[in-house]
Amino acid sequence: MELLSTITFLPLLGGLVILCVPKEKVGLIRGLAIFTTAATFAASLFLLGGFDPNLVGESIPKLQYVEQLNWIPSLGVHYFMGVDGLSVPIILLTTLLSFLAAIYSIGIETRVKEFFFWYLLLEVGMIGVFCAMDLFLFYLFWELTLVPMYFLIGVWGGPKKEFAAIKFFLFTLFGSVFMLLGILALYFASTPHTFNMLELMQANGSWSRSFQIVVFIAFYLGLAVKIPAFPFHTWLPLAHVEAPTPVSVILAGVLLKMGVYGLIRISYSILPAGYEWFLPYLIIIAFINIVYGALCAMAQTDMKKMVAYSSVNHMGYCLLGLAAVSTTGFNGAIFQMITHGIITGALFLLVGVLYDRAHTRDITAFGGLGAKLPVYSGIMALTCFASLGLPGLAGFVGEFMCFLGAFAYWKFWTTLSVAGILITAAFFLRMMQKVFLGPFNEKWKDLPEINLRELIAVGPLAVLTVLFGVWPQLILGLTDPTVKMISNMYEHMFQLVR
Amino acid sequence: MLNLHLLYPEIGLAVFALVLLTADLFFKGGKGKFLYFLGVFSACLTLGILGLAYSSPETYQGLGTMWTVDPLALFFKVLILATVILVLLLSVEYKPEAAHGHLGSFSALVLLSAVGMMLLVSAVDLLLIFLALELVSISSFILVGYERKDLRSSEGAMKYFIIGAFSSALMVYGISLFYGSMGTTRLTEIYPLFAQRSSAMFILGCLLILVGFGFKISMAPFHLWVADAYEGAPTPVTAFLSVAPKIAGMAVLLRVFTHFVPLASLDLSHVLCFLAMLTMTVGNCTAIFQTNVKRLLAYSSIAQAGYMLIGFVTGGILGREGVLLYSLVYLFMNLGIFAVVIHLGNEDGYELDAFDGLAKRDLALALLSTFFLLSLAGIPPLAGFIAKFRLFQSAIQGGWYWLAVVGVLNSVISVYYYMSIAHHMFFREPRRAEPARRGWIVTGTVALATAAIFLFGLYPEPALSTVRLSAEILPARAAGAARAAAPSTGPALLP
Numbered sequence: 002m003e004l005l006s007t008i009t010f011l012p013l014l015g016g017l018v019i020l021c022v023p024k025e026k027v028g029l030i031r032g033l034a035i036f037t038t039a040a041t042f043a044a045s046l047f048l049l050g051g052f053d054p055n056l057v058g059e060s061i062p063k064l065q066y067v068e069q070l071n072w073i074p075s076l077g078v079h080y081f082m083g084v085d086g087l088s089v090p091i092i093l094l095t096t097l098l099s100f101l102a103a104i105y106s107i108g109i110e111t112r113v114k115e116f117f118f119w120y121l122l123l124e125v126g127m128i129g130v131f132c133a134m135d136l137f138l139f140y141l142f143w144e145l146t147l148v149p150m151y152f153l154i155g156v157w158g159g160p161k162k163e164f165a166a167i168k169f170f171l172f173t174l175f176g177s178v179f180m181l182l183g184i185l186a187l188y189f190a191s192t193p194h195t196f197n198m199l200e201l202m203q204a205n206g207s208w209s210r211s212f213q214i215v216v217f218i219a220f221y222l223g224l225a226v227k228i229p230a231f232p233f234h235t236w237l238p239l240a241h242v243e244a245p246t247p248v249s250v251i252l253a254g255v256l257l258k259m260g261v262y263g264l265i266r267i268s269y270s271i272l273p274a275g276y277e278w279f280l281p282y283l284i285i286i287a288f289i290n291i292v293y294g295a296l297c298a299m300a301q302t303d304m305k306k307m308v309a310y311s312s313v314n315h316m317g318y319c320l321l322g323l324a325a326v327s328t329t330g331f332n333g334a335i336f337q338m339i340t341h342g343i344i345t346g347a348l349f350l351l352v353g354v355l356y357d358r359a360h361t362r363d364i365t366a367f368g369g370l371g372a373k374l375p376v377y378s379g380i381m382a383l384t385c386f387a388s389l390g391l392p393g394l395a396g397f398v399g400e401f402m403c404f405l406g407a408f409a410y411w412k413f414w415t416t417l418s419v420a421g422i423l424i425t426a427a428f429f430l431r432m433m434q435k436v437f438l439g440p441f442n443e444k445w446k447d448l449p450e451i452n453l454r455e456l457i458a459v460g461p462l463a464v465l466t467v468l469f470g471v472w473p474q475l476i477l478g479l480t481d482p483t484v485k486m487i488s489n490m491y492e493h494m495f496q497l498v499r
Numbered sequence: 500m501l502n503l504h505l506l507y508p509e510i511g512l513a514v515f516a517l518v519l520l521t522a523d524l525f526f527k528g529g530k531g532k533f534l535y536f537l538g539v540f541s542a543c544l545t546l547g548i549l550g551l552a553y554s555s556p557e558t559y560q561g562l563g564t565m566w567t568v569d570p571l572a573l574f575f576k577v578l579i580l581a582t583v584i585l586v587l588l589l590s591v592e593y594k595p596e597a598a599h600g601h602l603g604s605f606s607a608l609v610l611l612s613a614v615g616m617m618l619l620v621s622a623v624d625l626l627l628i629f630l631a632l633e634l635v636s637i638s639s640f641i642l643v644g645y646e647r648k649d650l651r652s653s654e655g656a657m658k659y660f661i662i663g664a665f666s667s668a669l670m671v672y673g674i675s676l677f678y679g680s681m682g683t684t685r686l687t688e689i690y691p692l693f694a695q696r697s698s699a700m701f702i703l704g705c706l707l708i709l710v711g712f713g714f715k716i717s718m719a720p721f722h723l724w725v726a727d728a729y730e731g732a733p734t735p736v737t738a739f740l741s742v743a744p745k746i747a748g749m750a751v752l753l754r755v756f757t758h759f760v761p762l763a764s765l766d767l768s769h770v771l772c773f774l775a776m777l778t779m780t781v782g783n784c785t786a787i788f789q790t791n792v793k794r795l796l797a798y799s800s801i802a803q804a805g806y807m808l809i810g811f812v813t814g815g816i817l818g819r820e821g822v823l824l825y826s827l828v829y830l831f832m833n834l835g836i837f838a839v840v841i842h843l844g845n846e847d848g849y850e851l852d853a854f855d856g857l858a859k860r861d862l863a864l865a866l867l868s869t870f871f872l873l874s875l876a877g878i879p880p881l882a883g884f885i886a887k888f889r890l891f892q893s894a895i896q897g898g899w900y901w902l903a904v905v906g907v908l909n910s911v912i913s914v915y916y917y918m919s920i921a922h923h924m925f926f927r928e929p930r931r932a933e934p935a936r937r938g939w940i941v942t943g944t945v946a947l948a949t950a951a952i953f954l955f956g957l958y959p960e961p962a963l964s965t966v967r968l969s970a971e972i973l974p975a976r977a978a979g980a981a982r983a984a985a986p987s988t989g990p991a992l993l994p
Contacts (some may be wrong), residue, residue: 024862075963076888115862115925141879148873151918155926163926167918174878174914176909181888185895185903 005066005082007356008096009128011041016121024114030173031107034117038100038124045128046047047097054086057486061202069355070107072138074397077194079137086483087176087265087335088131089256090476094342094433095131097461098254099124102247103336105350105458108357109157109245112318116157122479125193131262135439136184136196139267140177143223147173150248158243165236165243172236178225183216186469187271190216201271202490218273223232227260230320231289233462238297248352249305253349253470254310261319261338265331265487269323273491276326284324284407284414290317291421299428302438304355304362307428308348315422316339321418322403325471326495330406331427331484332477337399339476340387344396346445347462349383353378358448364432369450377451378437380463387466389426395469505561505568508548509617509939515541515786516610523603530603534594538606542613549576559874562860564685565624573674574823575620575750576968578830582743585947588940590735592838594845595646605645609739612638616747620754623660625684625708626676628751632670632715635744636663643732655731662724673707676700686759700923702765709767715978716748717801719778726785729797737793738836738837745783745945746826749807753822757814758972772812772902779805779909786916792840792849795916796833799875802913803829809890809906813897814972821890823966828874828882828955834869835948839864842941847930854920856929864935867949872917874952877910883956885962 015037019030048066048141057063064083074079084092099120109116126149129142147170155166155401188194190212191204205213226233237257241249267275294313301307315337322334354377371378387394390401402420449461471477519538526534527581552559552573560568586608615634622628639664644656674684678699681689713721729737756762762771782802803825810822840849842864847853858865874883887910894903955962 051838073960074959075961075967076885076892112858115858128615144879144884146879148869151926152921155922166924169916169919171911174907175911178910179904182891182895182900182903182907185892188892263573448799 003068003349004051005043005084005132006358008044008048008092009082009125009132011044012037012099012121012124012128015040016118016125017112019117022114024112027113030113030117030243034121035100035103037121038096038103041124041128042096042100048089048092050083052084052089052367052479055482057086057482059486060490061199062483062487064199071363078135078137078186078196079225080138081197082132082138083134084132086480088262090335090339090479091255091262091363092128092131094258094339095124095127095255098250098346099127100341101249101346101461102254102350103460105250105353106247107454108303109247113154116153119149121154123153123251129257132260134198136187136198136201136267138196138382139198140181140184143177143180143259144174146259147177148232150256151313151344153248154170154240154244156249157245157424159245160243161239162243165239166203168236169240170276172233176223176226178223179219183219183223186212186219187259198267200272203273204208205273208274210278213272215275216274217268217279220263220272222281224260224263224268225286227258227263228257228316228320229313229317230286231313233294234290234294237305237313238309241304241312242303246356247347249309249349249353250346253309255495256354257312257316258338258342260314261334263325265334269326270487270490273494277491277494280326283320284411287320287324287407288316288414288418290314290315290320290327291418292317292424295424299424299431301428302364304352304364304432305349306362307364307432308345308352311348311425311428312341313344314425315345315388317418317421318387318400318403320405321415322399325403325406325410326488327406327409328481328485329337329402329409333402333404333406334478335480335484337403338472340395340399341468341471343462343465344384344387347380347466348388349461350455350459350462351381351384354451354459359445364435367436367442367445368439369437370445371437373441373445373448374450380451380459382433382437382468383463385429389429389469390422391469393467395473397470398473404409416473502561502563504559505552505563505566505621507559507682508545509614509621510782511548512541512610512617513614515544516614517608518779519603519607519610521603523601526603529784532667533593534603534606535587538587538610539584541610542580542587546577546584547578547751549573549580562623562687565686566618567623568621570878570923570969570971571750571754571823572621574966575826576617576941577615577895578826579613579743580622582739582830582834583609585838585944586735586739586743589738589834589838589841589944590733592752592845592938592940593733593735593841595733601892602913605642608638608642612642612739613743616743619747620750622751623686623754623759625677627672627684628755629674633667635747636667638717639663639736639740639744642736643728645733645736646731649731651727651731653731655728658724659728662714662806666711666721666980669707669714672712673704673709673711676704676705676707686755688761697899698768702767705756705760705765706767706770708767709771710751710754712748716745716752716807717778718804719781719801719927720776720782722778724799725801726789726794729800730791730793730849732842734793734849736832737796738834739771741796741837742830742833745800745804746830746862749804749826751820752811753819754972756811761814762811763814768812771808772899773937775805775808775812776902776905777805778802778808779906780912782913783909783916787912789916790851790918792844792851792853794917795851795920796836796840799916800833802909805835805909806890806906807885809902812900812902813819815893815897817889817896819964819970820966821886821893822925823884823969824889826963827962827966828886828952831882831948831951832871832874832881833954833956836868836875837869838941838944838948839871842937843935846935851920851923852927852930854923855927857924857935860929860931861932861935861937864937864945867945870926870952871919874956876917878914880956882952882959882962885959886957889963 070080126145299311618631646652786798809817874881877887
């Protein structure tokens with residue numbers, strides 16, 4: 002059964018159907034889009050049914066649901082899809098967030114047909130990136146996310162949308178073309194020439210260290226822009242703030258994960274020597290991301306911008322986990338990716354809810370909303386606490402594991418990074434204090450409570466935040482065997498670090 | 500043995516061109532459009548004659564003393580004729596009245612130019628190359644200046660003519676130096692010779708020939724005529740010039756400088772590498788500042804020529820295949836976007852804001868134009884990406900890493916101005932509310948081009964194998980020794 006292809010291309014089918022619907026039938030288009038994303042999510046749940054987390058390979062990942070076709074023999078390109086414990090949770094996150102954000106997108110009023118076409122095309126790219134096990138195919142899906150995102154930001158975004166859109170496009174493309182050169186270099190360095198990631202993982206023993214370092218840098222440029230790692234993060238606050246709410250959710254929830262996923266799947270697995278060379282820099286970048294991201298968030302008065310910078314900060318935790326090169330660190334990074342997707346997705350939705358009503362996101366413009374909007378404030382408080390890493394909620398588990406993993410080898414930088422947690426707590430608490438506590442600002446006395454559509458979009462995320470907080474094994478059970486295997490893949494090489 | 504039959508397609512097309520010239524006298528005014536279709540018909544018929552060469556290669560392919568009919572030549576002839584057909588069809592849609600006198604001679608000039616190009620891609624004698632090139636150039640000068648009452652058209656034609664004449668002179672000088680050191684202009688006779696007789700004079704001769712072609716394919720720094728000529732010319736002519744002469748020039752360069760006189764053997768690879776980088780960078784960086792669509796596409800076509808030059812620098816089988824594939828793909832994506840430009844230009848002129856709000860007036864056309872632009876920029880999964888991928892692959896394989904880096908960085912720059920057109924289509928408000936009414940020709944051309952860029956992008960295998968077969972050049976070099984040295988699949992490994 003070609004389940005992975007079904008999941009990947011179902012949104013494309015939906016998008017093409019939507020293109021054929023007359024643009025006046027807005028209701029039908031919305032229905033089709035939600036139905037498509039729901040079906041995709043349901044199909045991805047089937048993935049869970051037949052997936053055996055304990056089925057891992059000896060020295061390279063053992064894939065499940067494998068599909069392999071000889072696609073372009075002249076270029077040596079295969080249509081090669083497969084998943085393991087690393088990708089399954091992220092695919093589920095992608096389909097879930099796409100579904101929920103599609104529900105929230107009912108609020109989009111202008112050019113609905115185009116919106117959902119680009120939206121569904123974007124979902125194809127995102128799912129494909131996590132399924133593709135052929136570098137060429139991976140690059141194809143990777144680039145497929147660019148164009149839809151450009152239009153989604155540029156047409157339906159905020160005041161500076163056009164600049165944000167082209168900046169996003171150029172930044173990401175700038176990074177990824179170097180990745181393309183890296184892919185070509187790997188192709189010619191392997192005998193026989195191949196784009197197959199698994200074969201490349203086995204071939205790297207024969208490559209010189211300097212070659213691996215150069216190719217690593219090429220890949221890193223592409224991945225770091227997406228993560229975004231300092232100093233390539235400047236597109237992110239702009240794009241996040243200008244993008245319409247559902248697109249911000251996808252951007253923060255899924256697109257950023259592509260970078261971290263690529264670091265584990267490609268940079269670490271295929272170029273261990275390059276990865277090892279880069280570790281001392283990676284830990285410093287992680288530190289900068291954490292502390293600098295948090296400080297920037299602290300300085301914002303725009304709530305959406307604050308959440309955007311908190312993403313920079315949270316992706317820093319992922320990098321911290323990656324720098325540990327241990328089972329704990331990698332598990333933490335993956336867990337952090339999932340929880341960041343859920344929590345930040347919810348945060349963007351909630352900020353969007355407030356903005357749709359008040360048409361401002363200025364923290365200082367509100368006050369005392371807690372009594373006026375109890376349900377909304379409750380969910381917001383829960384999400385903020387989760388994001389700042391309160392034990393018992395999902396955010397804590399990932400952060401804790403990342404710090405735990407990294408502290409074993411990078412005591413100095415990890416200790417310094419702890420400051421980031423403190424600052425994160427500070428800016429979230431400050432925001433909550435100014436918006437929800439204190440004297441009620443009479444200007445907002447007519448502000449309506451969160452409505453059913455928004456509740457349906459946010460509710461599941463809030464539930465998952467609690468669920469993963471008290472029962473992290475739900476995710477770790479999926480990832481742990483694979484991550485154990487991956488982190489031990491190059492034991493001999495990373496002994497020095499340990 | 501008389502091998503005149505090798506020339507049947509060219510002879511046929513030339514006869515048709517003369518018939519069209521005569522017919523021009525009898526069809527005036529509104530009936531004149533019939534002549535465009537007659538031109539299309541004759542190009543189709545010639546395409547049919549070319550089919551003979553494919554169906555019975557032992558009779559209709561072969562080597563003459565001055566020209567050769569080999570897979571490489573056939574491939575480019577098909578592309579040239581396809582361009583002629585599409586351009587003549589698009590001319591029907593071109594509205595400005597000034598161009599509507601003497602439609603027969605217009606079509607005839609396009610056909611004559613095509614005859615020149617077909618001879619050009621077949622020629623194996625430098626003199627024939629020169630004559631064919633003059634046939635192409637002179638027809639093109641007249642075509643550019645076809646709107647006599649339009650000052651820009653005349654200005655473009657004048658500049659094109661002066662620079663064209665200058666470049667021809669350089670080339671003739673190069674050919675004479677070539678002859679001086681080799682004692683022959685026949686390319687087939689020289690490759691046993693030049694290993695021993697390779698002298699400074701010979702290299703200078705080759706360099707001048709290269710420069711002469713540099714003008715024709717708009718290689719920087721010999722590109723200065725391009726923007727003015729393209730802007731002034733009637734738009735279908737711009738479309739024609741941006742595709743056909745360029746790929747024909749590429750074909751000759753392939754024949755001469757990767758086969759008979761390989762650039763690497765003259766130590767000119769680094770020069771060309773520099774020129775390739777310069778061409779793409781100049782083209783892209785200048786295109787950013789254009790506000791006129793035709794000028795923008797002119798600079799874009801310069802940049803595209805720069806990418807194709809990568810294939811010459813690397814010189815190997817992979818590079819040659821890359822150039823062929825790029826020519827094939829370039830034809831469709833460029834003519835696709837030109838079809839849209841012609842369609843919009845009829846009513847709104849050629850400034851970038853002619854595209855304003857197209858997404859609201861005609862979503863399908865806006866989406867498809869975006870695909871052409873993305874393909875030109877080399878964004879996967881469209882055909883332009885596969886073609887660029889092949890060229891960068893050849894660069895990496897040959898160890899030209901910096902060339903590849905400059906190439907990909909240029910792709911990033913190009914996205915900026917290609918997307919600025921998308922910006923106008925999707926982000927701006929339309930200047931008029933009613934949907935843009937498309938004729939069937941524009942719709943058909945755009946549909947065909949879209950089908951091509953998606954087919955070659957998503958399932959490039961047939962195109963790649965066609966290109967591999969077409970990269971064959973007659974006469975095979977040194978009894979196939981070169982081919983044995985370079986295996987057709989799995990090229991040599993880099994360090």
